[in-house]
Amino acid sequence: MTTTAGALSGLRVIDLTRVLAGPFCTMMLADLGADVIKVEEPGKGDDSRHYVPFVNGESAYYMNLNRNKRGVTLNLKGKGRDILLDMVKHADVIVENYRPGTMEKLGLGWETLKQINPRLVYGAVSGFGHSGPYRLRAGYDIIGQAMGGLMSTTGWPGGEPTRTGTAIGDVLAGLSVTIGILAALRHRDQTGEGQKVDIALVDSVVASMEIITQIYLATGKVAERIGNRYEACYPYDSFQAKDGRVVIGAANNKLWALVCGVIGHEELIHDERFDTNPKRVQRHAEVKPLVEAWTREHTVDDIVERMLTAGVPAAPINTIDRIVKDPHIAEAREMFVETRHPKGGPLKLTGSHLKMTATPPSIRTPSPLLGEHNEEVYGELLGLDAEAIARLHREGVV
Amino acid sequence: MTTTAGALSGLRVIDLTRVLAGPFCTMMLADLGADVIKVEEPGKGDDSRHYVPFVNGESAYYMNLNRNKRGVTLNLKGKGRDILLDMVKHADVIVENYRPGTMEKLGLGWETLKQINPRLVYGAVSGFGHSGPYRLRAGYDIIGQAMGGLMSTTGWPGGEPTRTGTAIGDVLAGLSVTIGILAALRHRDQTGEGQKVDIALVDSVVASMEIITQIYLATGKVAERIGNRYEACYPYDSFQAKDGRVVIGAANNKLWALVCGVIGHEELIHDERFDTNPKRVQRHAEVKPLVEAWTREHTVDDIVERMLTAGVPAAPINTIDRIVKDPHIAEAREMFVETRHPKGGPLKLTGSHLKMTATPPSIRTPSPLLGEHNEEVYGELLGLDAEAIARLHREGVV
Numbered sequence: 001m002t003t004t005a006g007a008l009s010g011l012r013v014i015d016l017t018r019v020l021a022g023p024f025c026t027m028m029l030a031d032l033g034a035d036v037i038k039v040e041e042p043g044k045g046d047d048s049r050h051y052v053p054f055v056n057g058e059s060a061y062y063m064n065l066n067r068n069k070r071g072v073t074l075n076l077k078g079k080g081r082d083i084l085l086d087m088v089k090h091a092d093v094i095v096e097n098y099r100p101g102t103m104e105k106l107g108l109g110w111e112t113l114k115q116i117n118p119r120l121v122y123g124a125v126s127g128f129g130h131s132g133p134y135r136l137r138a139g140y141d142i143i144g145q146a147m148g149g150l151m152s153t154t155g156w157p158g159g160e161p162t163r164t165g166t167a168i169g170d171v172l173a174g175l176s177v178t179i180g181i182l183a184a185l186r187h188r189d190q191t192g193e194g195q196k197v198d199i200a201l202v203d204s205v206v207a208s209m210e211i212i213t214q215i216y217l218a219t220g221k222v223a224e225r226i227g228n229r230y231e232a233c234y235p236y237d238s239f240q241a242k243d244g245r246v247v248i249g250a251a252n253n254k255l256w257a258l259v260c261g262v263i264g265h266e267e268l269i270h271d272e273r274f275d276t277n278p279k280r281v282q283r284h285a286e287v288k289p290l291v292e293a294w295t296r297e298h299t300v301d302d303i304v305e306r307m308l309t310a311g312v313p314a315a316p317i318n319t320i321d322r323i324v325k326d327p328h329i330a331e332a333r334e335m336f337v338e339t340r341h342p343k344g345g346p347l348k349l350t351g352s353h354l355k356m357t358a359t360p361p362s363i364r365t366p367s368p369l370l371g372e373h374n375e376e377v378y379g380e381l382l383g384l385d386a387e388a389i390a391r392l393h394r395e396g397v398v
Numbered sequence: 399m400t401t402t403a404g405a406l407s408g409l410r411v412i413d414l415t416r417v418l419a420g421p422f423c424t425m426m427l428a429d430l431g432a433d434v435i436k437v438e439e440p441g442k443g444d445d446s447r448h449y450v451p452f453v454n455g456e457s458a459y460y461m462n463l464n465r466n467k468r469g470v471t472l473n474l475k476g477k478g479r480d481i482l483l484d485m486v487k488h489a490d491v492i493v494e495n496y497r498p499g500t501m502e503k504l505g506l507g508w509e510t511l512k513q514i515n516p517r518l519v520y521g522a523v524s525g526f527g528h529s530g531p532y533r534l535r536a537g538y539d540i541i542g543q544a545m546g547g548l549m550s551t552t553g554w555p556g557g558e559p560t561r562t563g564t565a566i567g568d569v570l571a572g573l574s575v576t577i578g579i580l581a582a583l584r585h586r587d588q589t590g591e592g593q594k595v596d597i598a599l600v601d602s603v604v605a606s607m608e609i610i611t612q613i614y615l616a617t618g619k620v621a622e623r624i625g626n627r628y629e630a631c632y633p634y635d636s637f638q639a640k641d642g643r644v645v646i647g648a649a650n651n652k653l654w655a656l657v658c659g660v661i662g663h664e665e666l667i668h669d670e671r672f673d674t675n676p677k678r679v680q681r682h683a684e685v686k687p688l689v690e691a692w693t694r695e696h697t698v699d700d701i702v703e704r705m706l707t708a709g710v711p712a713a714p715i716n717t718i719d720r721i722v723k724d725p726h727i728a729e730a731r732e733m734f735v736e737t738r739h740p741k742g743g744p745l746k747l748t749g750s751h752l753k754m755t756a757t758p759p760s761i762r763t764p765s766p767l768l769g770e771h772n773e774e775v776y777g778e779l780l781g782l783d784a785e786a787i788a789r790l791h792r793e794g795v796v
Binding site: 006007008010011020024028032051052053054055060061064065110128129130131132133134135137138140142143146147148149150151152153154155156159160161162163164165166167168171172175176178179180182183184185186187189190193194195196197198199200202203204206207208209210211212213214215216217218219220221222223225227228230236238245247249251308313314315316317318319320321323324326327328329331332333335336347348349350352353354355356357358359 | 404405406408409418422426430449450451452453458459462463508526527528529530531532533535536538540541544545546547548549550551552553554557558559560561562563564565566569570573574576577578580581582583584585587588591592593594595596597598600601602604605606607608609610611612613614615616617618619620621623625626628630634636643645647649706711712713714715716717718719721722724725726727729730731733734745746747748750751752753754755756757
């Protein structure tokens with residue numbers, strides 16, 4: 001854990017988010033140096049504190065997404081609401097991922113908060129956004145993936161629509177609200193005007209569909225599921241190796257010739273059945289076994305090395321155990337960082353993927369214990385002393 | 399097309415990017431109001447100008463990703479290099495997605511550019527990043543998805559690792575470099591110090607794996623492919639309907655009871671085989687046909703309506719043709735915007751998913767014709783007149 005001041009140092013963020021999409025955003029803000037104050041329900045905390053896997057009783061799920069944050073407890077109803085409004089006066093940003101309408105019911109909606117602090121940037125993440133007929137529907141990751149079109153295009157011919165193996169709807173929304181917040185801060189710094197950023201999981205997935213949507217809008221063609229190959233070139237696909245699967249990406253005739261050389265079938269280069277990309281795409285079911293006859297006899301690492309040496313793009317289809325010990329990903333790019341939590345003990349977390357020369361993001365502090373920074377934060381922001389905080393605790397406010 | 403000044407108005411971006419990950423970033427910056435000057439190779443332009451589908455001879459792929467940008471042509475070798483260095487003096491941001499080392503070979507690497515303009519923010523997107531042993535490998539989307547672990551966790555038990563149906567590696571990297579650039583701009587505005595942001599497709603995919611990686615790091619368990627269900631609860635999965643597939647998300651006993659009510663099998667609520675989440679997960683292969691016996695008799699829309707009415711999260715697995723006419727996504731959230739291109743004519747593009755109250759992103763201008771803004775941009779930034787530009791054109795510089 002290092003102590004570099006980050007690009008966002010000096011920025012104060014009040015974080016009402018829970019579980020994944022929201023905390024993923026505030027994790028990036030915290031990694032970038034912002035002072036993120038995570039506000040949790042007294043006695044209970046973020047649901048993800050109770051998610052497996054646990055390390056010495058602490059959730060690794062929570063520890064990863066909430067490193068670098070300070071933690072306070074606050075019941076947002078009653079007296080707690082007034083405390084939050086006081087904190088908002090001292091904040092640059094607030095982020096929440098409640099169902100739309102919840103903040104208004106708590107008396108903490110954007111219309112109220114901007115009266116308290118017109119310079120505030122308010123980031124909201126929800127399943128369907130804060131407008132429109134579906135806004136009150138529950139918006140889990142799988143629902144974002146399903147409604148945004150991603151599942152319909154992922155999978156195999158004749159097979160089922162397939163969800164992406166990670167919570168990509170939450171991740172896309174978390175990245176997107178971070179962009180909206182940072183852009184809004186730039187406008188705020190130049191004009192003094194805060195605003196609300198309203199990001200939906202479904203919109204974020206729709207935005208990720210990009211050319212697939214554009215093909216439909218331009219031609220009326222609905223994308224089909226075609227497994228790992230692409231419509232434009234072949235062999236650009238996954239192949240069975242002796243010990244796993246491998247990706248080979250031969251996008252043109254030159255690369256096809258190189259592939260033929262590596263697999264020892266140079267006679268295929270000028271074979272009239274396969275000598276253009278359109279022919280290879282059309283006959284992909286014939287090309288695949290020709291390549292696979294060779295790949296099945298070799299290991300993934302051997303195939304990747306031979307293809308790369310010949311100048312053909314290739315990659316292992318990594319499982320997690322390979323990634324965490326990969327010399328490039330784990331070591332050179334430092335994508336996994338050894339940390340120590342006061343209760344959980346030593347644990348590797350996923351490092352920041354935002355590599356910056358002057359202000360590199362860093363993991364400086366472990367995730368907070370529930371209410372760990374109550375005295376520090378409420379003292380610093382609101383001038384409350386230990387006795388006042390103890391009283392609020394007895395009253396169930398913090 | 400509206401003319402709202404965006405959150406990033408006043409920001410000038412020099413855009414050397416091609417095809418997808420880089421242009422997706424500069425598209426967001428342009429949608430947010432930045433002045434993005436896209437620099438393309440004279441006579442040829444961005445490869446994606448030649449990608450299907452075409453509308454009246456113009457690529458819809460290009461038109462979508464390059465709306466709101468101004469376009470100039472420039473040969474980055476020889477005299478063109480000096481012109482780019484002059485432009486860099488007048489820019490806040492430069493973005494490129496060449497293979498690492500290419501900018502240095504052109505004499506345009508970060509170490510050179512920061513001498514010219516120490517306030518510059520330099521955003522780079524590549525397959526593997528600008529450091530580490532794999533940095534010179536070709537980094538296509540499928541390679542990011544394969545090496546970052548996403549393919550290994552997407553798909554079905556006994557089936558193959560599966561790529562996500564959109565170029566999610568490119569999209570994740572495009573979103574991530576946008577975050578890095580905006581954070582670096584904040585640091586620049588406060589300190590005067592520019593920097594380089596170095597984003598890898600592979601790192602971005604690794605970051606998206608999040609809890610899947612954390613489970614391995616905490617327990618040593620490597621994630622398996624389990625289709626559309628989740629390990630924590632059931633029935634939380636996709637189901638066959640009469641006319642397609644639908645997602646139902648019953649995450650707890652209360653929701654399970656509601657599902658049993660909707661499918662007309664209330665006797666299942668207290669059936670000892672299924673009365674806890676762990677039991678339902680263990681017996682998911684028995685639960686699925688019980689639910690599917692009912693879903694097969696109903697349409698997707700009917701199932702979604704009945705489940706939502708009962709309080710159970712549910713969603714259609716939308717294909718693109720459904721999304722573009724969905725009253726929430728297309729209409730209320732305005733995710734598709736009617737535009738007009740001077741050559742391509744009328745075309746719907748994907749709107750911005752970044753919804754902001756004070757400075758809403760907008761599509762103001764169509765994608766540029768090749769070199770369309772040469773006179774305007776070179777005049778404005780460098781004071782070149784039409785004759786000087788014509789001479790540069792004859793010399794093959796622009």
